[in-house]
Amino acid sequence: MITLQNIQKVFNKGQVNQVVALNDVSLHINQGEFVVLIGSNGSGKTTLLNVISGAEIPSTGKVLLSNTDVTNFPEYKRSQWIARVFQNPLSGTAPDLSILDNFRLAALRTTRKKPVIGVNAAFKKIVQDRIATLGMGLENKVEQPMGTLSGGQRQALTLLMSVMDHTDILLLDEPTAALDPRSANIILETADALVKEYKLTAVLVTHNLKDAHQYGNRLIQMAEGKILRDLDASAKGSLQLPGMFGWFS
Amino acid sequence: MEFYLTAIMLGLCLSAMALGIFITMKIFGIPDITTDGSYTLGAVITAVLLTAHLPVWAIIPIVIVAGAFAGSLTGIIHTQLKIDALLAGILVMTGLYSINLTILGRSNVPLLNVQSVFSFIHPFSNAIYNEALTGLIFVFILYAILGYLLKTDFGIAMRATGNSASMTRALGINNNAMKITGLAIANAMTALSGYLVAQYQNFTDINMGIGIVITGLGSVLIGDALIKWFNLRSIVAQLLVVLTGSIVFQLVLAFTLSVGVDPNLLKLVTSVMVLLIVSIPRLRTNPA
Numbered sequence: 001m002i003t004l005q006n007i008q009k010v011f012n013k014g015q016v017n018q019v020v021a022l023n024d025v026s027l028h029i030n031q032g033e034f035v036v037l038i039g040s041n042g043s044g045k046t047t048l049l050n051v052i053s054g055a056e057i058p059s060t061g062k063v064l065l066s067n068t069d070v071t072n073f074p075e076y077k078r079s080q081w082i083a084r085v086f087q088n089p090l091s092g093t094a095p096d097l098s099i100l101d102n103f104r105l106a107a108l109r110t111t112r113k114k115p116v117i118g119v120n121a122a123f124k125k126i127v128q129d130r131i132a133t134l135g136m137g138l139e140n141k142v143e144q145p146m147g148t149l150s151g152g153q154r155q156a157l158t159l160l161m162s163v164m165d166h167t168d169i170l171l172l173d174e175p176t177a178a179l180d181p182r183s184a185n186i187i188l189e190t191a192d193a194l195v196k197e198y199k200l201t202a203v204l205v206t207h208n209l210k211d212a213h214q215y216g217n218r219l220i221q222m223a224e225g226k227i228l229r230d231l232d233a234s235a236k237g238s239l240q241l242p243g244m245f246g247w248f249s
Numbered sequence: 250m251e252f253y254l255t256a257i258m259l260g261l262c263l264s265a266m267a268l269g270i271f272i273t274m275k276i277f278g279i280p281d282i283t284t285d286g287s288y289t290l291g292a293v294i295t296a297v298l299l300t301a302h303l304p305v306w307a308i309i310p311i312v313i314v315a316g317a318f319a320g321s322l323t324g325i326i327h328t329q330l331k332i333d334a335l336l337a338g339i340l341v342m343t344g345l346y347s348i349n350l351t352i353l354g355r356s357n358v359p360l361l362n363v364q365s366v367f368s369f370i371h372p373f374s375n376a377i378y379n380e381a382l383t384g385l386i387f388v389f390i391l392y393a394i395l396g397y398l399l400k401t402d403f404g405i406a407m408r409a410t411g412n413s414a415s416m417t418r419a420l421g422i423n424n425n426a427m428k429i430t431g432l433a434i435a436n437a438m439t440a441l442s443g444y445l446v447a448q449y450q451n452f453t454d455i456n457m458g459i460g461i462v463i464t465g466l467g468s469v470l471i472g473d474a475l476i477k478w479f480n481l482r483s484i485v486a487q488l489l490v491v492l493t494g495s496i497v498f499q500l501v502l503a504f505t506l507s508v509g510v511d512p513n514l515l516k517l518v519t520s521v522m523v524l525l526i527v528s529i530p531r532l533r534t535n536p537a
Contacts, residue, residue: 053419079421086415094412098482101405102416109420113406115398145482 001201002029002052007061009047021047023225034195034202036212039222045205049173054078079109083162087174092158095147102146103127106161130160152183159190163198172204188215213241221247254377256503260496261384262445265391267468267495268488269438272431274469277411282338282462286345287319287436289458291443293349296358296453305366316440317433319345324429349455356455365448392492396485407431460516467523468495
């Protein structure tokens, strides 16, 4: 589903502050894999995610999604395959638009936004039913501006929005970093359920080793722009949490 | 009475521009100075084509295309060359001055013995009522089209682009193309204001656009204050309030002139008025 071939990403090339964020990284992620990406600050995990999403174009190397070479595709064109949840809950939603309008755009992620009215009673019903599954009581507030909700609520809705239209890949960039532990738990549980229900290929970047241990079926540790560890489902399954802390010393 | 009716009339004619500035200013957060040029462009094209005896309805699409072209030029300079939107607007506006002068041929063209858009509907005996009715119908059609557009899927995408660029990128929206389209629509609306005003005041002047953007901004800011005051969420209601803002702005301006302010100070009065509208809410919320 996702293939990275010899990806090199250099920031400030040739200057004193040159940074090699990704150093010849090759990676293949299969359809249906839920990859958890860990690593210290500056290890390159966010850059790796950005190279997949199109937020960063690699200096050298190729990016393939579903066997299509998307190396030079801008972010908005990769939305054909990719849905995203950002670290900042504000980034994934439009605060001044109603919840309903936010969901409308999400439902059109892979298609053209035509000059026809698409928000109608039938669509509202679909959105309300989806939101009701969260159990947050937000289904009766769909006409409210998104900005009136808390970070946790917005992040939960962003997750639901990601499956409003056909999705192959779900990218989660530290989605719980700005949330309290309870909201964080709801977000990851919801993400996990959606990945299984829609058979998504997912990549979760996290600093939380407990989450990294609990979720996903493949674990990758990055260090200094390279892949340090790559554990498949069985190796990950037999991991002990205390042992993982030693990886960072 | 007639004096204030004239002000309302001018406010109506300029409300098309106010709706355009609402798109650039409130939806995209871009202060678009192209307005000064595209407003005159609309008036200039109207003057030249009217004196060439083209029917008034046939001029409308030409004015729209010309305004849209000016707006998209600003949009392209801003998004493709990564030049600050303000500077991009100033560049296009300055260039348009020469283009307008070339099209018009001289600095002032009177439109006295031509059939104007205001000469078709006349149920009243008083000319100004007839003009007001025509203006009202014209602006209502524009308002209805824009209101509908902003409620469609395309319109939601446009509103989201100015609101959360990271979200729209992730949802498959080409933000740059959207900005160019928005600037095109806004300047087409502005050019239509030029079309109306030229016919209403029966002349086109090469300098008529100078500072007009401030008038549009003032209208949008009055509208914005009312939107916050009444907590209006519906985009259609917001547009209506901006439209009202344009008329209120002209009324206040007319009032200041009627109490004896020198007409030469009109632009200064306009500036000070916009400054007051912008600053009063800030002074109130920052008591320190």
